[in-house]
Amino acid sequence: MTVLNAYNTLITRSELRPDPDQERAARRLDQLATELAAWEPRPASTSWLRRLFGGGKQDANKPPRGLYMWGSVGRGKSMLMDLFHDNVTISPKRRVHFHEFMLEVHEAIHEYRQLDEAGRRARFGKQAGDDPIPPIAARIAENARLLCFDEMQVTDVADAMILGRLFTELFGNDVVVVTTSNRPPRDLYKNGLNRQLFLPFIDLLEATLDVETLNGPTDYRLDRLGGMPVYYVPNGPEATQKLSEAFFRLTDYAVEDREKVPSETLTVQGREIFVPKALKGVSVFSFKRLCANPLGAADYLAIAQRYHTVIIVGIPRLGPENRNEAKRFVTLIDALYEYRVKLLCAADALPHELYTEGDGAFEFERTVSRLMEMQSADYMAKGHGTAD
Template sequence: MTNVLARYDALIASGELKPDPEQAAAARRLADLATALEATPKRGSMLWRVLGRKPEAPRGLYVWGGVGRGKSMLMDLFFDALDIRRKRRVHFAEFMLEVHQRLAVERAKELGDPIPPLAKAIAEEVRLLAFDEMMVTNSPDAMILSRLFTLLLEEGVTVVTTSNRPPADLYKNGLNREHFLPFIALIEARMDVITLNGPVDYRRDRLGSIDTWLVPNGPEATKLLSGDFFRLTDFPVEDRAHVPSEDLIVQGRSVHVPKALKGVAVFSFKRLCEEARGSADYIAIARRYHTVIVVGIPKLGPDNRNGAARFVALIDALYEQKVKLLAAADAEPQDLYESGDGRFEFDRTISRLEEMRSEEYLAAGHGGD
């Protein structure tokens, strides 16, 4: 318990965080959960056999609030301090893609309902599942969630998740939402719901009043964007050579993300828009990251119309998910595609790029929450 709270208090003392009663309450609850998990007998241990049953899993947490309120920061403190072996932290969208793949494998065995064996397999792998950004956007996910998570909880898995929405607003106005309502009831019955909606948007505060579209490309723009990345992710600047990368699996293909941490991704225009990419790649990126940094955007026109078309698809995907875009380019948005075939179609992209620089857009939550 002391470990989580000591780390949180140290951030307050250093001035990295401002005192926030809701954050402090959430930190205490996460610390209590860490203590409970560390004290719970391990699966298959002697105490399990003495009891003759599975020990009841500690009650999970659903932490929700507006963008930039410190949800991911608190999850970092909790997950890093938690001293158990079988723990996993994963972005919720990535987990659900994995679930669909594993269900397909189970169905191929033709042994009946594929969900119970999957839940049992996951429970063998982890005691804690920690999700970043629970957000349900499609009917297949909605149909699976209630049954899968009921079984996971029965198998002794503790779930902790962050979200921009309260449970009652998940999958709001979704197709056949009535079938999803048991999942909302499950969250409210089996997890503690914690709200983080303090007055400070820490993520927006860290961006300050900078221009998110830098002109021209070059060392100065790259240096500024690099500084933004380290501020947004709290990654030590002195370890800049060791920033982690990530690979997203999209329709069986791998999309390499050169730098990825805490929901922030960095790409070059060349890798992102001049290589063979499709809308599915950009949608996956937009769902996975709340902030995308793109460097090296050139002036566009008929000579690089394929790259321009992919850039349009990228901006459409980022805009729909309210992803923050930080970019370095050779021209302002209105001058990016000056003339020639395709210029007329680029007008909507210009409009979206301008809106994505506005305070209203930057204050919106990822996914439009």
């Protein structure tokens, strides 16, 4: 099935409303899928030879231009990426959250630098030298001629400083990129440290990818919630049922398949965080899993970067008897708030009644304020990521 046919089928089933921006993007993705099906990529391992010796035949099999789809939250970017990735025939291909991809890159760079010269050549070939970026990019290209990124956003200076070189190598290895973002390319890493060093990466994106804007009139994510509350009191079967209903609305997952909802694992600084339910940027946790375990700010930031919506069940009343859990909860809410994550939760009390006495009650007032703001329509309408 073509991307456009799959999109029109969803409209016919009344799962989507007609949207000119979405239709235009679907047509562009359809065109790209056709171009990729006809393309015969060269082996990634030959790219370093092409750069060394050049070659007049390089343009004879030039890869098709990729696509950068940006727009506000809930405009259907991930849905269109689903349709494209499911219906494009090129292999190998990979879809990955951009933050997860960059964590993998940094880990690969660290491992590369631990190897001696012989170890580098044994693992990456004779072209492996002191610079880890070219061999790592070549390895990525071997495993994915098409890379589909969810939510490209750049907030980390370490990412910003290597992206230009990394993507120059990826494109040099004939990797085709399709990505979604809440921001246009020119707003990536806005106001970031040493941003002038990041600008060549933006130039590279605009030179290599077509840019499509999706800012239609409907926020489909909020529309699916249909005005449902996002903070439920008290904990119990009714609240759990409501949050379950919200999860299935947000992810379009069949309720009858609830036992098959996938889980996943995040790796943060060598530690693994198990996510019991995770689908299409929506995750589900218990308070106990998030705050009774020894997690810290780096873990919560990884969760906030990875998921646009977090559902938490079982938030208890807090006080001196569970002060460690309360401190972690404060850190968690700060991270979710910083990245404009949508929070849906069930608790034993309203925000201002969660932590009323004890040595942490005063500090908790900011958390109360944020929990209240995170229920507002203005907050819910903000895009995922740090505020500009």
